[in-house]
Amino acid sequence: AQSVTQPDIHITVSEGASLELRCNYSYGATPYLFWYVQSPGQGLQLLLKYFSGDTLVQGIKGFEAEFKRSQSSFNLRKPSVHWSDAAEYFCAVGAGFGNEKLTFGTGTRLTIIP
Amino acid sequence: GAVVSQHPSRVICKSGTSVKIECRSLDFQATTMFWYRQFPKKSLMLMATSNEGSKATYEQGVEKDKFLINHASLTLSTLTVTSAHPEDSSFYICSAYSTGSLDGYTFGSGTRLTVV
Numbered sequence: 001a002q003s004v005t006q007p008d009i010h011i012t013v014s015e016g017a018s019l020e021l022r023c024n025y026s027y028g029a030t031p032y033l034f035w036y037v038q039s040p041g042q043g044l045q046l047l048l049k050y051f052s053g054d055t056l057v058q059g060i061k062g063f064e065a066e067f068k069r070s071q072s073s074f075n076l077r078k079p080s081v082h083w084s085d086a087a088e089y090f091c092a093v094g095a096g097f098g099n100e101k102l103t104f105g106t107g108t109r110l111t112i113i114p
Numbered sequence: 115g116a117v118v119s120q121h122p123s124r125v126i127c128k129s130g131t132s133v134k135i136e137c138r139s140l141d142f143q144a145t146t147m148f149w150y151r152q153f154p155k156k157s158l159m160l161m162a163t164s165n166e167g168s169k170a171t172y173e174q175g176v177e178k179d180k181f182l183i184n185h186a187s188l189t190l191s192t193l194t195v196t197s198a199h200p201e202d203s204s205f206y207i208c209s210a211y212s213t214g215s216l217d218g219y220t221f222g223s224g225t226r227l228t229v230v
Contacts, residue, residue: 034219043120043207043223044158090157094219101148102209102219106157 002027004093006105013081014113021076021108023065023091033074034092034102035065044090050074061085086112116142116212120222127198127229135193135225137208143188144210149181152205152224161206164191198229 005024013019025031032051036044048059055067065076074091088109094102117140127133137147145166150158162172162183170183180202182194191210195202208222 032218036221041205041224041226044209044221046217046219049218101160101163103160104158109155 002031002093002103004091004103004105006089006091006108008108009106010109010111012111012113015083016080019076019078019081019085019110021089021091021110023074023076023105024072025074025091025093026072027093029095031093032095033065033067034094035059035063035074035076036090036092037061038088038090038107040088047076047089081110081112083112083114086110116210116217116220118144118208118210118220118222120208120225122225123223124226125228127227129199129229130197132194132196133198133227135195135206135208135227137191137193137210137222139189139210139212139220142210142212144191144212145188146211147185147191148209148219149183149191149193150207150209152207154205158207161193195227198227200229203227203229 003026034049035047038044047063048057050057050067057065063078088107090107091105092102119138121136147164149161151161152158160173161176162170164170164183164185166185172178185191207224209219
């Protein structure tokens with residue numbers, strides 16, 4: 001069965017500092033990996049995704065993630081966070097086919113301090 | 115890009131009544147839609163997979179008679195919470211997959227259901 005682990009429930013970062021959110025997955029085949037961001041009371045917005053090819057993926061809002069098959073990881077990074085980055089972040093894994101579900105991690109809440 | 119419209123965004127209903135939540139794909143055809151439930155400060159739990167023209171596939175532990183899902187067209191799926199109780203209060207989110215979208219999966223903006 002597929003699963004996603006986000007070991008950090010809550011992370012606090014100073015504005016302007018770098019950020020790394022961890023994600024580990026378990027999947028029986030080549031995974032399709034996603035990072036989503038959710039603001040309170042809102043739906044999910046895709047930050048970036050990995051299907052194949054270059055293991056370093058660039059996304060929106062200055063985020064990037066690196067797929068490491070040997071570590072079963074897909075960590076999200078940003079070199080300098082902004083106050084507007086405060087939100088909940090979810091990592092997800094799926095088969096990549098339209099009728100296949102996504103499995104989400106438990107999420108990491110990001111707090112930004114001035 | 116692909117857009118999924120979900121309505122209503124908020125609804126308050128009395129215990130024992132039914133509530134319908136709509137999820138529409140505005141600019142693409144969605145043969146498959148997914149319904150998730152999210153508890154406060156928790157992750158998204160898949161409730162069911164909705165396939166156009168066929169019965170939904172429910173996840174283990176989800177009461178299919180309580181959470182009725184209908185996917186009558188390629189652009190509309192509905193979730194009806196029947197005989198709602200306070201424990202059904204939650205945030206419900208739909209998602210659809212579009213082969214024409216670079217994002218793949220597109221999510222609705224969610225529905226906050228409060229049962230009083």
